[in-house]
Amino acid sequence: MGSASVKISSLLKAERVHLNLKAAGRDSVLKELVGRTGLDEKEQKILLVNLKQREELGSTGIGKSVAIPHCRSLLLNSLTLIVGRSKAGVDFDSIDKKPAKLFFLIIAPPHDPQNQYLITLGRIAQLAKELSPADALFTADQPAEFISRITELEKNI
Numbered sequence: 089m090g091s092a093s094v095k096i097s098s099l100l101k102a103e104r105v106h107l108n109l110k111a112a113g114r115d116s117v118l119k120e121l122v123g124r125t126g127l128d129e130k131e132q133k134i135l136l137v138n139l140k141q142r143e144e145l146g147s148t149g150i151g152k153s154v155a156i157p158h159c160r161s162l163l164l165n166s167l168t169l170i171v172g173r174s175k176a177g178v179d180f181d182s183i184d185k186k187p188a189k190l191f192f193l194i195i196a197p198p199h200d201p202q203n204q205y206l207i208t209l210g211r212i213a214q215l216a217k218e219l220s221p222a223d224a225l226f227t228a229d230q231p232a233e234f235i236s237r238i239t240e241l242e243k244n245i
Contacts, residue, residue, distance in 0.1 A: 105231035149182025
């Protein structure tokens, strides 16, 4: 299966797109995103530990106001993508030293025969390269609007 088979837009559901994150710091952003997974409190804590360990290896703030926190976990049995946006921006120790505003949280099961996890990560990174600071992703008011903009951007990657 080629990378064209994984569409970011097809992984996104309106209820997993949160355009007004309240968090002011990295850990609270992660907590807010993980809170949207539907997992119980104990599972959320485990997932947060995994994500923080991953961030300690190197920030997932890839620049262009985008961060892609990610990990593998047995807690979810299919690739899960949750998006959050902070209008103010959060210091995520990004490569370009600028605050991150868009967060694409990817959680994948350890068993992932089609390697969707890495393909999705790569596609989001490609998409981020296309973004200008004025992109509709930073201003969309509704999740549906955000998802349709992602669909549009995906046509170019």
